[in-house]
Amino acid sequence: MLAPYACQPDASRGRLWPEGLSSFRSPYQRDRDRIIHSSAFRRLKHKTQVFVEHEGDYYRTRLTHTIEVAQVARTIAGVLGLNTDLAEAVAxxxxxxxxxFGHTGEDAMERLMAPYGGFDHNAQALRIVTRLERHYADFDGLNLSWETLEGIAKHNGPVTGPNADAKHDGPLPYALAEVNAQWDLELDTHASAEAQVAAIADDVAYSHHDLHDGLRSGLFTEDDLMELPVTGPAFDEVDRLYPGLERMRRRHEALRRVFGRMVEDVIAVAQNRLAAAQPKSVDDIxxxxxxxIRFSKPLYQDLKAVRSFLFHRMYRAPSVMEVRAEVTRMVDDLFPLFLRRPDLLPPEWQADVAAAQDETRLARTVADYVAGMTDRFAIQEHARLCGGEANPAS
Structure with missing residues (x-):
């Protein structure tokens, strides 16, 4: 039984291109399945989380991160009586x-696309699922339900209006504006609780696995984490319960406690806030x-300290910054090259090139192509077209 404030499958606002209902899957299950079977989802296997793909097989990729986010989202949504299929689809x-190249590539793309309507990865996700996936006979994109599109657009909060994040000041990214003009996603309101769960699950997953990856990379040690809130008490508890535990088991036991602390905190806060607000429908949410759906204030402050540590010791570590500079140069080389020489794009992209009536539309086509590249393909294409190194900073 779903809670009254959950997204009810039989009350979905439907799809832009009407389809018959499935006899054995809800609308949100179909959305989830279409996302999993999309080309863009498969490419996440070879896209970076923090470390560039060739740096090691044990670091998280966008795909492993996404799977972890989906697992957390299903867990939290299930406890709260929400629609787990929708939460998973958005995740x-x-x-x-x-x-x-992760956020490094996005930073470069935002700068390069600034004259052409900007670039935002959430907006680009909408462009992928509404336009760029081209496998179905009746429509471009995946023809996802309104609720899933809303969740992709707004899982981090309203995009317009008084409650919008300051990051969204200025015009909407063109990809988001195009989708919203076609089908109003009510960008000035919050998303469903399911989408909010997907957003907090993202925070939980990366806060946890970036600690794992940072330790594995040698950028910091367990002793460093003993000095931080949340992580320090977790290691203390493991040392008390399992004195002399082997190093890798000790690390895992401590970080799984950090993970559990975050999930339990989110659930407890949500239960209290829902009990106080008594929402009767998803529109009330x-x-x-x-x-x-959020962290408690004390845990949020503790996590800010952990994230500040990660920023300085991991995301801005000299070795990471060296690779960031190299891969930024690759994007900076590839984008203007394709803009100047669109004939270098693959044959299946030439129809889009021909349909581009001005430089702005051509730039957006080039951005779609470059943004869709995996790390390894971008490195290979840069080496082939620009004479770059096969492995940056190796």
């Missing part, structure tokens, strides 16, 4: 629009004016 789609 599985949330990173589809990421460029190669959308119009609350604030998020219903």
């Amino acid at each position: 599985l789609a949330h990173d589809l629009g990421h460029t190669p 959308r119009h609350m004016g604030t998020t219903i």
